[in-house]
Amino acid sequence: xxxxxxxxxxxxxxxxxxxxxxxxxLRAGERPVTDLAQELGMSQPGxxxxxRVLREVGLVRVRGAGKQRLxxxxxxxxRPVHEWVGGFERFWNESFDRLxxxxxxxxxxxxxx
Amino acid sequence: xxxxxxxxxxxxxxxxxxxxxxxxxLRAGERPVTDLAQELGMSQPGxxxxxRVLREVGLVRVRGAGKQRLxxxxxxxxRPVHEWVGGFERFWNESFDRLxxxxxxxxxxxxxx
DNA sequence: CGATCATATTCCTATATCGGAATACGTCAA
DNA sequence: TTGACGTATTCCGATATAGGAATATGATCG
Numbered sequence: 003x004x005x006x007x008x009x010x011x012x013x014x015x016x017x018x019x020x021x022x023x024x025x026x027x028l029r030a031g032e033r034p035v036t037d038l039a040q041e042l043g044m045s046q047p048g049x050x051x052x053x054r055v056l057r058e059v060g061l062v063r064v065r066g067a068g069k070q071r072l073x074x075x076x077x078x079x080x081r082p083v084h085e086w087v088g089g090f091e092r093f094w095n096e097s098f099d100r101l102x103x104x105x106x107x108x109x110x111x112x113x114x115x
Numbered sequence: 116x117x118x119x120x121x122x123x124x125x126x127x128x129x130x131x132x133x134x135x136x137x138x139x140x141l142r143a144g145e146r147p148v149t150d151l152a153q154e155l156g157m158s159q160p161g162x163x164x165x166x167r168v169l170r171e172v173g174l175v176r177v178r179g180a181g182k183q184r185l186x187x188x189x190x191x192x193x194r195p196v197h198e199w200v201g202g203f204e205r206f207w208n209e210s211f212d213r214l215x216x217x218x219x220x221x222x223x224x225x226x227x228x
Numbered sequence: 229c230g231a232t233c234a235t236a237t238t239c240c241t242a243t244a245t246c247g248g249a250a251t252a253c254g255t256c257a258a
Numbered sequence: 259t260t261g262a263c264g265t266a267t268t269c270c271g272a273t274a275t276a277g278g279a280a281t282a283t284g285a286t287c288g
Contacts, residue, residue: 003241003242003243003275003276003277004241004242004243004244004245004274004275004276004277005118005121005130005131005243005244005245005274005275005276006130006131006132006244006275006276007243007244007245008118008244008245008246013129013130013132013135014130016126016200017118017119017126017127017130018118018119018245018246019119019126020246022126022199025203026202029202029203029206034264034265035264035265035266036264036265044247045247045248045249046264046265046266047247047248047249047250047265047266047267048246048247048248049265050265050266050267051246051247051266051267052246053266054266054267066254066255068255068256068264069254069255069256069263069264069265070255070263070264070265071264071265071266075203075206077203077206077207078207080200080203080207081207083196083200084197084200084201084203084204086135087129087193087196087197087200088197089139089142090138090142090188090190090193090197091197093142093188093190094190094191094193094194116245116246116247116271116272116273117244117245117246117247117271117272117273117274117275118244118245118246118273118274118275119245119246119274120273120274120275121274121275121276131275131276133276147234147235148234148235148236149234149235157277158277158278158279159234159235159236160235160236160237160277160278160279160280161276161277161278162235163235163236163237164236164237164276164277165276167236167237179284179285181234181285181286182232182233182234182235182284182285182286183233183234183235183285184234184235184236184284229288230287230288231286231287231288232285232286232287233284233285233286233287234283234284234285234286235282235283235284235285236281236282236283236284237280237281237282237283238279238280238281238282239278239279239280239281240277240278240279240280241276241277241278242275242276242277243274243275243276244273244274244275245272245273245274245275246271246272246273247270247271247272248269248270248271249268249269249270250267250268250269250270251266251267251268251269252265252266252267252268253264253265253266253267254263254264254265254266255262255263255264255265256261256262256263256264257260257261257262257263258259258260258261
């Protein structure tokens, strides 16, 4: 098998830097495709494709506005990502000396299972 | 071009669910490959490959212990991820006037695939 | 040395990407 | 309708994956 689809979840969708850039831009409000493409220095089809991925994982919503289609942020899908990564917070806040001690501590008290 | 390498950064490395599982397990302390493989129901070569990716992005470090190699967590690389995602926190916590407006809009306009 | 355990790498295949170019689709204005 | 604009899709090629099987490397001990 190959790598999981970019559309399989938010983790995969935001692995692409350009898609992260798009999401960041959309915090300022809704925008049409061409706007995003120009601002981020990518082609219009390129932007459309990235937006399709973001839409499929639910990180972005579209709304027709005349000739244009306005893309807007829907950040709710990022919450699980934030929570998962947040589960490691104590580990990057600890110094490595303390981390080693902590690890040894765990080894000794691993009886609990 | 193809998708960015899984080893290009933490974002890509943690896009794979099994690698996230490995990292989660390692919070309890260092572990040898076979241990991880068995606990997560994957093959030994499979675990080794995932650990290689994690090591290349610096999320994991190894230390030889006799015949074994103990893998340990180095979560510092997750901090940038946490911070990036955290930049959207107010958007999923917000009461979301804009989103609500948008939803009402949808009811009036036509659907979108 | 030779045997054995622990781990890493290689080879293979099916699949999925990203980007560019060309093109199709959709909507509005005259 | 026609034309023009905004956007989406399709086709293409190069690349890279995850996983299984087989094998290679490494370390320890008798």
